Amino acid sequence: MKVRAVEIGAGLVLLVLLLFWFGRAYGLAQLNLLFTYALAGLGVVIILGHAGQTVLGQGAFVALGAYAQALLVATGLTPLLALPLAAGAGALGGVLASLPAARLGGLYFGMSTFAFALLVEELLRRWESLTGGAAGLMVKGFSIAGWRLEQAGEQAAFSLLLLLGAIALCRRMLASALGRSWQAVREDEAAAAACGVDAVRAKIGAFALGGGVSGLAGGLYAHWIAYLSPEQFGLRLSFELLILAFLGGVRRLGGVLWGAALVVALPQAIALLRDQLPGEWTRAAGFELFVFGAAVVAVVLLRRPPA
Amino acid sequence: MNCKMMRKLLTVCAMFAALPLTAVTTPAVAAAPGVSADEIVIGHVSDLSGPIALLGTPLRDGLLMRFDEANANGGVYGRKLRLVVEDAAYDPRRGVLATRKLIERDRAFAFIATTGTPVVMATMPLVLEAGRLHLFPFSPHEATYTPLHPLKFQNFAPYQDYMAAAARHMISRGNYQRSCLLYQDDEYGQEVMRGVEQGLETVGRELVARTSYKRGALDLSSQVARLRAADCDLVVLATVVRETVAAVTEARRQGWQVDMLVTASGYSAQTHELGGEALEGLYGVSVLPHPYREGASLALAEWIAAYQARYKAAPNVWSVMGYTLADLFVRAAMAAGPEPDAESFARALENLSPQSDIFGSPPYRFSAEDHLGNRRGRLAQIRDGRWQLLSDYLD
Numbered sequence: 218m219k220v221r222a223v224e225i226g227a228g229l230v231l232l233v234l235l236l237f238w239f240g241r242a243y244g245l246a247q248l249n250l251l252f253t254y255a256l257a258g259l260g261v262v263i264i265l266g267h268a269g270q271t272v273l274g275q276g277a278f279v280a281l282g283a284y285a286q287a288l289l290v291a292t293g294l295t296p297l298l299a300l301p302l303a304a305g306a307g308a309l310g311g312v313l314a315s316l317p318a319a320r321l322g323g324l325y326f327g328m329s330t331f332a333f334a335l336l337v338e339e340l341l342r343r344w345e346s347l348t349g350g351a352a353g354l355m356v357k358g359f360s361i362a363g364w365r366l367e368q369a370g371e372q373a374a375f376s377l378l379l380l381l382g383a384i385a386l387c388r389r390m391l392a393s394a395l396g397r398s399w400q401a402v403r404e405d406e407a408a409a410a411a412c413g414v415d416a417v418r419a420k421i422g423a424f425a426l427g428g429g430v431s432g433l434a435g436g437l438y439a440h441w442i443a444y445l446s447p448e449q450f451g452l453r454l455s456f457e458l459l460i461l462a463f464l465g466g467v468r469r470l471g472g473v474l475w476g477a478a479l480v481v482a483l484p485q486a487i488a489l490l491r492d493q494l495p496g497e498w499t500r501a502a503g504f505e506l507f508v509f510g511a512a513v514v515a516v517v518l519l520r521r522p523p524a
Numbered sequence: 525m526n527c528k529m530m531r532k533l534l535t536v537c538a539m540f541a542a543l544p545l546t547a548v549t550t551p552a553v554a555a556a557p558g559v560s561a562d563e564i565v566i567g568h569v570s571d572l573s574g575p576i577a578l579l580g581t582p583l584r585d586g587l588l589m590r591f592d593e594a595n596a597n598g599g600v601y602g603r604k605l606r607l608v609v610e611d612a613a614y615d616p617r618r619g620v621l622a623t624r625k626l627i628e629r630d631r632a633f634a635f636i637a638t639t640g641t642p643v644v645m646a647t648m649p650l651v652l653e654a655g656r657l658h659l660f661p662f663s664p665h666e667a668t669y670t671p672l673h674p675l676k677f678q679n680f681a682p683y684q685d686y687m688a689a690a691a692r693h694m695i696s697r698g699n700y701q702r703s704c705l706l707y708q709d710d711e712y713g714q715e716v717m718r719g720v721e722q723g724l725e726t727v728g729r730e731l732v733a734r735t736s737y738k739r740g741a742l743d744l745s746s747q748v749a750r751l752r753a754a755d756c757d758l759v760v761l762a763t764v765v766r767e768t769v770a771a772v773t774e775a776r777r778q779g780w781q782v783d784m785l786v787t788a789s790g791y792s793a794q795t796h797e798l799g800g801e802a803l804e805g806l807y808g809v810s811v812l813p814h815p816y817r818e819g820a821s822l823a824l825a826e827w828i829a830a831y832q833a834r835y836k837a838a839p840n841v842w843s844v845m846g847y848t849l850a851d852l853f854v855r856a857a858m859a860a861g862p863e864p865d866a867e868s869f870a871r872a873l874e875n876l877s878p879q880s881d882i883f884g885s886p887p888y889r890f891s892a893e894d895h896l897g898n899r900r901g902r903l904a905q906i907r908d909g910r911w912q913l914l915s916d917y918l919d
Binding site: 242243246247250342350351352353355369441442443444446448449453481484485488489492505506 | 641
């Protein structure tokens, strides 16, 4: 309880810092992307943290959601109605990526998800008539019944709403029979199978939910960035989402907010600090990346996660 | 209440009293974001740690050098030019955040040379919506200059345009019968392909074979073997520096002495420095000559020395590009008058008369109907370990 109070307090301080230090509109834009990334990272928490399945290609589910959203909106569907379908595209991707789980386990299965991400990226690049290929795809702004979400504050509020909804859904799923089967499979797959748990079904379920929430995040991302191209969803994104989940606590649904704060807002905070520092060396190429890397290592060491 | 406290209170009161006065007496300062009494803020979203950092760093250095020179000469109507650099590392998410920072916190008057197509495409709408100038982005995407927008300007020749001219020129020069293409599997490669096809079509030819590679791939042996099997007598390379070296070296290793032509992305001193003798004879397209110290004019030699003294590194074509872009900015800012805003700056740029410079840059021309400053390139070849220009700017 004490830990939670400290976390809420720290979160509020972070929020105030974001809004006042970064500037209101800039801080809200940061928050918007922070919530969107947290939503994408929630998928990793479900698949890796709760179902115990190594996933190295989560970015592919975000990509499927983003492209599905962009293409559906381009056909004239309203963005709000397209969002569930974008989540569906992510979920379908999750189911497809989980199919090798029937035969593979551990790191080998993780490698198959990695290959799945490569396949999706390649597909987006090759299917030019649909995706625009390497030239990319422009995406219209988000609107609900004619009301365009143009202000960063409106966008952040909408992303937060979806994030909270997704966390509530995940919490509910974790308490269900399927959710308990994920935990059983995570702890000991053979023992779970001996107790009658269908491990393959459990894994497919985890990937469908994890892929779905990441796909939903992709749907939002498409509107916030407004331009999609295959390289945005490369392995770098998948690894960022992994880092996000680990930093926030791989089994904590709410932890994704902390992970996203580190992955999204920290580099910007470093950029602002750099502006205040004297000397040319702070302007050197890679300075922010170096400080970011050091900060992430420090956070991992200080957190000392349970074994 | 003692005297000290009274004084403090009076000071605070005086400050508050002065606030409305300040607002009344300095209306022009608030007119254009990023333009204050002392400075003009220019934003630059670069790639200093991503896949094209090799290009981003000298580009930034060239920009800084020219702005500092202008500042040393009194600035623009007394205002210093301050370049705020953000590293987006070719990542559109970081680009968007950096752009918002530059718009809202630094209140950048203009954005110059945003680097990388995904970053440019994600950030350009934000910049234009905020009413800021979007100048000379480092991206071949035609959206950077079409449709015409009062605030967006581009001066990098599109690959398609100059490669069409270069392919046509090469065919008439060497009477090649079987032209082939090795291209990077992205928008860059696609655009070069369109240009080469267009150029060949005008002389009644077509591509005999084409093969692609994924960005970053350095083993191009199978691609080269495939082109060799197609019996090509000219291979156009839509490659960047390392891939150019890999492709030419591999062809020579296989004993294939075919003529090759690389785009401006492979026109770099690093190409012959990395490849050495194997790269001799490689043709390339130059949209801006490399600043070699040997044979340089006195003015260029002085510039090279100043650059080296400042950065402890030799300048390259990207440094020159940064410098010339900043120079265009300075000239347009001067022409825009003592109280510039985005509108007057854009009109000044449209009416700027083309100038020759010490580098041999193409004459950049903008007009009210056309915001693309250059469409042409020159043919060059590596001879005796350096690029030598073979033609004037090709139409």
